[in-house]
Amino acid sequence: MNDDDPYSRIRSLRTFLIVSSLMLTYGAVRYFQDRLPSVREEINEYLIVFVYISIPLVVWAIAVFLVLPPLLGKSWFRRWLLGSRYIEGYWFEWNHEQNGGRLSVILIQPNSSKEYFAISGSRYDDRGVKEKEFSCFPYRFSWPDLKYVYTTRQTSESSGDVEGNGEFTFEAVDDAPQEFGGSYAHGRVAGSAVVSGRKLTPKEVIEYRRLDLRGSLIKEAIAEFGMRREHQFEVHS
Numbered sequence: 001m002n003d004d005d006p007y008s009r010i011r012s013l014r015t016f017l018i019v020s021s022l023m024l025t026y027g028a029v030r031y032f033q034d035r036l037p038s039v040r041e042e043i044n045e046y047l048i049v050f051v052y053i054s055i056p057l058v059v060w061a062i063a064v065f066l067v068l069p070p071l072l073g074k075s076w077f078r079r080w081l082l083g084s085r086y087i088e089g090y091w092f093e094w095n096h097e098q099n100g101g102r103l104s105v106i107l108i109q110p111n112s113s114k115e116y117f118a119i120s121g122s123r124y125d126d127r128g129v130k131e132k133e134f135s136c137f138p139y140r141f142s143w144p145d146l147k148y149v150y151t152t153r154q155t156s157e158s159s160g161d162v163e164g165n166g167e168f169t170f171e172a173v174d175d176a177p178q179e180f181g182g183s184y185a186h187g188r189v190a191g192s193a194v195v196s197g198r199k200l201t202p203k204e205v206i207e208y209r210r211l212d213l214r215g216s217l218i219k220e221a222i223a224e225f226g227m228r229r230e231h232q233f234e235v236h237s
Contacts, residue, residue: 013068013081078110079176085143086176088117090205093197094225095123103222105200105208106136119148128218136166144170144177150184162186166195196225 071077079086088108095102106121119136134152141147145167152162166184170177178199185192200208207213 072110082176084172084174084176085170087146087170090200090208091180091197092200092221092225093121093195094228096194096196100126101222101225102131103218103225104134105218106197119150124218124222126219126222128215128222144172146170152186 164186
């Protein structure tokens with residue numbers, strides 16, 4: 001297991017179950033190898049050995065294909081397994097700009113195999129109107145840094161897609177991280193930006209999922225990050 005990659009714990013769990021089943025099967029074979037009767041034509045004895053060998057394989061199959069998938073589908077189990085390195089959920093991302101900033105909401109969720117994750121998001125203007133959508137494709141997670149490449153799909157037909165790469169640096173102490181910093185480069189060599197963000201509270205997640213409340217939530221978040229920026233400017237000045 002790669003301790004720097006939190007999601008390697010999930011991949012290692014499957015590997016552990018496979019190796020354990022093979023070791024149990026090997027042990028069963030060795031245990032009964034010298035206990036077979038001298039008259040090997042007695043089929044009943046072979047059936048007994050076959051049953052004992054099959055037991056660990058059946059246990060492994062049940063664990064991997066019946067028990068583990070539903071567990072990995074539960075967020076509480078992944079949260080318990082990943083501990084302070086659990087980053088799934090909705091996040092605000094503030095793109096720092098010279099004259100203010102831009103707000104995005106990103107969603108980090110597990111991929112179909114539940115062994116890694118996928119990142120998608122939407123960027124909003126200062127009125128809470130969606131400007132563009134984007135998808136991020138992580139290629140390296142060395143805690144606390146997550147490196148990714150991304151593709152942005154413009155909502156305007158007159159604008160083309162944009163590709164780039166970036167990095168999130170999550171901040172955690174004893175509990176799962178609630179904030180991150182980072183940066184990204186866009187349009188290959190067109191430019192770069194510094195970002196920061198925080199995780200949405202359960203109440204904010206409910207509001208974001210409701211179309212009638214989403215706009216006001218976005219405006220409140222923009223005001224929050226704007227005040228943060230002003231405070232940081234006052235501190236440094």
